[in-house]
Amino acid sequence: MSGSDTAILVFKVVTIVTTILMRVSLLPDFQRMRKMKSTGDMSVLPCVLLYANCYLLCWYSYVVDNIIPLFLTAALGVISGAILAVFFYKWTAHKRDVMKVFVVSGVVMLLETIYGLVALLGWTGQSHSSTGTTLGVLVIISSVGLYASPMATIRHVIRTKTSSSMPFTMGVVNVINSFCWVVYAVLVDDIFILVPNASGALLGSIQLVLTFIYPRKAPSEGQIISATIVGPRTGSINSACAEQASLSVVVPSPAHDSRESRKSGAVEGSNFVALRSPEA
Incomplete structure (x- = not known):
């Protein structure tokens, strides 16, 4: 086994571990929500974009034949994101607005499914490689949205001088996980893995900076x-x-x-x- 093959194997394992941590990184915030029986200032977008992005990753990884680690970790993301979204809906006081987000994400996932099936059946006239490229572009867009989702409340954070609406654990794990995927993408020469994760590392770093500038305030009695x-x-x-x-x-x-x-x-x-x- 060459040095390059060894490095790829090592980062396959590392990306699997860090991605699993990424998929469950919202649990500390949800534990706090469970105790308070409220979602507080948290946005539902991290949950929704987690399962929606991972669902698209499942299609992409299947087309490019990257079952381990990409398909495996993406499937876990779909399951964990969907479960977290259900509990978020249970505890939120804005059920109507959250349901609208769920409906939009459902429509997007349905369109992804239709395109994936039609393309794989050859009805779009695209080659297998071209289908992978199209799905890869969609992965970049949805992944950047996922990594930017904790910053959806950035205006609220600056106005209230507290980062309570930002999932801190997710931000830390996001930076570590994105960095590992960047290295893996360079090793396997996959631009569609490299671009979104490089963006994720950058956006995650910005989130951490905001967290330190505006520390989370402990809830008072x-x-x-x-x-x-x-x-x-x-x-x-x-x-x-x-x-x-x-x-x-x-x-x-x-x-x-x-x-x-x-x-x-x-x-x-x-x-x-x-x-x-x-x-x-």
């Missing part, structure tokens, strides 16, 4: 929201200026709220005090 209630104007001299009443409300976090709700059963009605309306 509650947030205090202050408001000023302005009463109605009357014709009297003393009320020429609007009457105002300050109000502070503590909004507990979901975890804190669940603990307090269990205690509320023991609170008697006499403990509740009616507050006078500013208009009174």
